[in-house]
Amino acid sequence: MPVRALSQDELKKQAAWKAVEYVKSGMRLGLGTGSTAAFAVERIGSLLKDGTLKDLVAVPTSIRTYEQAKSLGIPLATLAEQPELDLAIDGADEVDPMLNVVKGRGGALLREKMVELASDKFVCIVDDTKLVEGIGGSKDAMPIEVTQFGWDYNLKRLQNLPELEGSTAKLRRDKNGEPYVTDNSNYIIDCYFENSFIKDAQKAADVLSQMVGVVEHGLFLNMVNVVIIAGSNGVEVKEKQDLLSQQGMGQA
Numbered sequence: 001m002p003v004r005a006l007s008q009d010e011l012k013k014q015a016a017w018k019a020v021e022y023v024k025s026g027m028r029l030g031l032g033t034g035s036t037a038a039f040a041v042e043r044i045g046s047l048l049k050d051g052t053l054k055d056l057v058a059v060p061t062s063i064r065t066y067e068q069a070k071s072l073g074i075p076l077a078t079l080a081e082q083p084e085l086d087l088a089i090d091g092a093d094e095v096d097p098m099l100n101v102v103k104g105r106g107g108a109l110l111r112e113k114m115v116e117l118a119s120d121k122f123v124c125i126v127d128d129t130k131l132v133e134g135i136g137g138s139k140d141a142m143p144i145e146v147t148q149f150g151w152d153y154n155l156k157r158l159q160n161l162p163e164l165e166g167s168t169a170k171l172r173r174d175k176n177g178e179p180y181v182t183d184n185s186n187y188i189i190d191c192y193f194e195n196s197f198i199k200d201a202q203k204a205a206d207v208l209s210q211m212v213g214v215v216e217h218g219l220f221l222n223m224v225n226v227v228i229i230a231g232s233n234g235v236e237v238k239e240k241q242d243l244l245s246q247q248g249m250g251q252a
């Protein structure tokens with residue numbers, strides 16, 4: 001009998017459920033944002049409800065996730081209340097072979113980066129369409145959150161930045177054509193690498209982090225500990241530590 005191919009949503013759910021196996025009672029969690037992370041939040045909510053998991057507290061990475069988690073009865077806290085988290089689970093837009101990721105196509109990159117940097121372990125969940133040979137490889141957006149003041153000045157600077165050579169910078173707009181506004185009241189400039197990868201992601205990240213008016217960028221480099229990839233051949237778990245050991249580079 002022919003096997004039905006799983007839909008992208010079913011793959012996202014598989015990755016999310018696998019990640020929730022890392023959640024233990026008593027943990028302090030970071031809850032990601034996006035369609036994949038939503039499956040993990042839903043699963044955590046149902047395991048809390050049936051008593052499999054107990055005593056969790058979670059910091060959400062967006063208003064959307066806050067609302068979803070609240071509706072499921074997941075106890076929530078702010079980063080100030082829970083500055084040290086055990087585990088964060090979140091999706092990604094691109095994953096490169098060294099498990100560096102691009103995030104923020106859902107607009108939540110700033111809060112995601114803050115919460116994930118506060119977590120001992122960051123488990124990233126994707127379907128296999130997110131895998132790229134190099135950052136920028138999907139030809140889709142590498143998001144950069146900028147202040148509303150001077151956004152057009154920064155758009156020009158980003159467009160001409162040597163570290164983003166080969167990309168086109170565009171202001172993100174909502175479905176009404178208005179500038180998209182993040183949960184933090186900022187705008188997003190999306191950089192598209194249409195015919196190339198980013199040359200040196202670390203250098204680009206360093207330069208972007210120093211630009212005044214750039215609030216945060218979607219390059220999450222050396223942050224992920226585990227990537228769970230769901231594809232037509234099943235679910236694969238990749239550990240950053242294993243990749244480093246294979247390269248003789250020791251500790252993450």
Ligand SMILES: O=C[C@H](O)[C@H](O)[C@H](O)COP(=O)(O)O
Nearest residue numbers: 034035036091104106107108
């Ligand atoms: O801002 C949004 C986040 O970075 C998401 O984690 C990312 O865009 C992946 O989202 P999705 O799981 O919907 O593809």
